[in-house]
Amino acid sequence: MNKNPRICIALDYWEKDTFLPQVQEDKLRKISDDLHFIEPRNLQGESEWIGWLKEKKPEILITAWQTATLPENCLEEVPELKYVCHFAGSVKKTVPTSLLEKGLLLTNWGNSISRTIAETALMLGIGALRRASHWTMEMHQKGGWKDRLTVVTGSLFERKVGLHGFGVISRELVKLLQPFNVTISTFSPSVPDSLLEEFGVSRAPDLESLFSENDVIVELAALTPKNTGIVTEKLLRSIPAGGAFVNVGRGAVVDEEALARVAEEGHIQVALDVYGKEPLPLDSPFRGMTNVFLLPHLGGPTIDRRQDAAAHGIENIQRYLAGEELESQVTVEITKRIT
Amino acid sequence: MNKNPRICIALDYWEKDTFLPQVQEDKLRKISDDLHFIEPRNLQGESEWIGWLKEKKPEILITAWQTATLPENCLEEVPELKYVCHFAGSVKKTVPTSLLEKGLLLTNWGNSISRTIAETALMLGIGALRRASHWTMEMHQKGGWKDRLTVVTGSLFERKVGLHGFGVISRELVKLLQPFNVTISTFSPSVPDSLLEEFGVSRAPDLESLFSENDVIVELAALTPKNTGIVTEKLLRSIPAGGAFVNVGRGAVVDEEALARVAEEGHIQVALDVYGKEPLPLDSPFRGMTNVFLLPHLGGPTIDRRQDAAAHGIENIQRYLAGEELESQVTVEITKRIT
Numbered sequence: 001m002n003k004n005p006r007i008c009i010a011l012d013y014w015e016k017d018t019f020l021p022q023v024q025e026d027k028l029r030k031i032s033d034d035l036h037f038i039e040p041r042n043l044q045g046e047s048e049w050i051g052w053l054k055e056k057k058p059e060i061l062i063t064a065w066q067t068a069t070l071p072e073n074c075l076e077e078v079p080e081l082k083y084v085c086h087f088a089g090s091v092k093k094t095v096p097t098s099l100l101e102k103g104l105l106l107t108n109w110g111n112s113i114s115r116t117i118a119e120t121a122l123m124l125g126i127g128a129l130r131r132a133s134h135w136t137m138e139m140h141q142k143g144g145w146k147d148r149l150t151v152v153t154g155s156l157f158e159r160k161v162g163l164h165g166f167g168v169i170s171r172e173l174v175k176l177l178q179p180f181n182v183t184i185s186t187f188s189p190s191v192p193d194s195l196l197e198e199f200g201v202s203r204a205p206d207l208e209s210l211f212s213e214n215d216v217i218v219e220l221a222a223l224t225p226k227n228t229g230i231v232t233e234k235l236l237r238s239i240p241a242g243g244a245f246v247n248v249g250r251g252a253v254v255d256e257e258a259l260a261r262v263a264e265e266g267h268i269q270v271a272l273d274v275y276g277k278e279p280l281p282l283d284s285p286f287r288g289m290t291n292v293f294l295l296p297h298l299g300g301p302t303i304d305r306r307q308d309a310a311a312h313g314i315e316n317i318q319r320y321l322a323g324e325e326l327e328s329q330v331t332v333e334i335t336k337r338i339t
Numbered sequence: 340m341n342k343n344p345r346i347c348i349a350l351d352y353w354e355k356d357t358f359l360p361q362v363q364e365d366k367l368r369k370i371s372d373d374l375h376f377i378e379p380r381n382l383q384g385e386s387e388w389i390g391w392l393k394e395k396k397p398e399i400l401i402t403a404w405q406t407a408t409l410p411e412n413c414l415e416e417v418p419e420l421k422y423v424c425h426f427a428g429s430v431k432k433t434v435p436t437s438l439l440e441k442g443l444l445l446t447n448w449g450n451s452i453s454r455t456i457a458e459t460a461l462m463l464g465i466g467a468l469r470r471a472s473h474w475t476m477e478m479h480q481k482g483g484w485k486d487r488l489t490v491v492t493g494s495l496f497e498r499k500v501g502l503h504g505f506g507v508i509s510r511e512l513v514k515l516l517q518p519f520n521v522t523i524s525t526f527s528p529s530v531p532d533s534l535l536e537e538f539g540v541s542r543a544p545d546l547e548s549l550f551s552e553n554d555v556i557v558e559l560a561a562l563t564p565k566n567t568g569i570v571t572e573k574l575l576r577s578i579p580a581g582g583a584f585v586n587v588g589r590g591a592v593v594d595e596e597a598l599a600r601v602a603e604e605g606h607i608q609v610a611l612d613v614y615g616k617e618p619l620p621l622d623s624p625f626r627g628m629t630n631v632f633l634l635p636h637l638g639g640p641t642i643d644r645r646q647d648a649a650a651h652g653i654e655n656i657q658r659y660l661a662g663e664e665l666e667s668q669v670t671v672e673i674t675k676r677i678t
Contacts, residue, residue: 014488065487115496116494116496119465119494119495119496119519120465120469122461122465123462123465123466123469123471126458126459126461126462127462127466127471129641130459130462130634130637130641132462132466132471132475132632132634133475133479135633135634135635135637136471136472136475136476136632136633137475137476137479137480138635139619139626139633139634139635140472140476140626140627140628140629140633141476141480141627143621143626144635145617145618145619145635146618146635146636146637148404149353151635151637152642153637153641153642153643154641154642154643155455155458155639155640155641155643155644156458157454157455157458157644158643158644175518176518176519178517178518179514179515179517179518180458180515278484279484279485280478280484282482287478287479287482288479288480289479290479293471293475294474294475294478294479295469295471295474295478296474296477296478296483296484296485296490297485298469298474298485298490298492300494301494302468302469302492302493302494303491303492303493304492304493304494304497305494305496305497
């Protein structure tokens with residue numbers, strides 16, 4: 001175990017401040033006092049970038065969104081580099097797959113930020129049932145107030161909640177739903193019965209049942225070729241009147257044109273943080289539909305919880321140095337599956 | 340114990356549908372088959388109302404918002420009437436205090452609907468930290484989308500939450516906050532240490548500490564003469580930048596003009612369901628401030644949970660018939676304390 005590895009940190013100022021507040025930077029300094037920071041914007045082009053790496057010879061490189069792409073010849077130029085600890089999620093822009101094929105280790109934030117997305121789903125679910133988007137517009141824009149005879153409000157307590165997909169975000173959401181005494185089912189063919197039992201979640205036999213037999217549907221299915229557009233108009237129309245459809249997963253899993261038609265009819269509430277095309281186009285039919293709660297893909301992680309991703313990365317650096325298996329490792333196979 | 344008491348139910352159609360869905364009506368029918376329903380709008384004036392009661396001679400009367408006020412001479416005219424089971428909260432409009440002085444028993448929904456208000460507080464707290472009101476307006480009205488460099492998001496996870504007041508709604512909120520790993524303190528001088536220990540909540544030594552040392556303040560103090568305007572500009576200004584002030588209790592506890600000034604400066608997020616004057620005046624400074632999440636006092640109960648209030652009332656009818664002590668009894672003393 002290398003006790004004082006050279007670690008380079010290529011984060012911009014805001015990334016450094018938010019991923020590495022003092023409490024996290026201190027953890028890093030306990031691992032090594034051979035730390036070298038660079039603000040990516042201070043390097044002009046690939047030649048200065050590779051030049052800096054050649055000069056520093058890091059064994060471990062910490063990266064995030066603003067880090068420049070690693071050159072394809074990076075490992076030849078900097079043979080000391082063994083492990084890229086990416087503090088963010090998507091690695092595509094940062095690390096070419098060819099470097100992984102040459103043996104570079106790579107991890108990302110994995111599941112460390114999943115709970116903040118679950119939190120968004122909870123807020124959108126409660127907010128949809130309360131018509132929070134409608135009332136925000138009424139109160140701010142139209143001078144509105146409730147009318148006792150027309151106000152419609154719903155609670156999450158005692159409801160039936162259907163989760164499309166049962167990955168880590170769904171599992172975090174189940175924890176947040178626990179105090180609401182809800183009945184949870186999921187459609188997620190690959191998940192084993194034992195995991196559902198552990199979380200007290202029942203299995204919906206098919207997507208049709210999931211949508212037609214729950215009050216609140218939370219969309220969290222992975223975007224695979226099979227899942228693209230799998231949430232059809234027929235499914236959306238089968239959500240019981242007064243119910244809600246919440247998408248904090250991937251927009252393209254849903255036939256969004258159909259969703260707009262169904263939403264327009266006003267029988268269900270919709271809450272969206274993700275869209276097939278982002279930024280959401282100016283002429284999106286969702287804009288202006290007050291029964292559609294819209295957020296601009298800010299489910300997670302929140303800025304104050306970026307440090308959870310750094311903490312996860314720093315634990316991985318400790319694992320790397322101890323020769324242990326890494327968590328959230330991004331392998332060649334995984335990069336090829338990523339949509 | 341009267342095994343088949345005469346029970347009159349003076350609810351309008353919507354109240355009957357929502358407080359007494361089949362599952363609750365069935366419970367009532369198990370207690371008595373001598374039930375008489377009246378739609379209050381079918382009776383013209385006090386003489387028809389007292390006439391109907393004289394004809395029906397109920398021992399128990401179920402009331403809600405749309406029930407006409409009971410006449411002062413009601414007990415002389417209908418000596419059979421012993422107990423008014425009010426399914427809603429405020430009894431002022433329905434039952435004159437003089438009837439309680441003459442021995443009429445009265446209960447209301449008590450704490451049966453508190454959890455829905457706690458749910459609203461949770462949604463507003465998460466929503467405030469995510470700037471949900473801002474993004475609703477941006478996305479719907481302005482064609483907006485986030486800008487990576489300016490978007491500010493916060494999570495409730497790991498935060499310090501301060502509860503002003505520790506009544507039943509606060510206690511329900513503590514349950515909902517449990518999965519968020521928050522640190523909760525409260526300022527509530529009358530609450531015993533044992534109750535705080537039971538809920539894992541620490542005591543703030545004073546209001547100044549509560550406001551200045553927490554990220555999210557939830558206002559749930561009772562509106563007493565002492566509490567009117569107790570949340571001053573100085574307190575509001577002491578909330579840490581990036582924090583949130585959520586009011587789901589009573590508007591008049593807060594110096595709202597000061598709150599508007601502090602909100603306008605934009606250092607904190609605000610979320611309000613209640614106001615000193617309701618409906619919120621058209622020219623309220625809060626309208627149009629996008630860092631203020633506004634709802635038109637719909638915290639609780641939601642329509643789908645009105646049946647919880649009925650279930651609570653029906654349990655009280657069972658207690659009454661068994662000669663047991665009633666829950667949520669509204670006594671002469673309580674009506675004189677109600678603000």
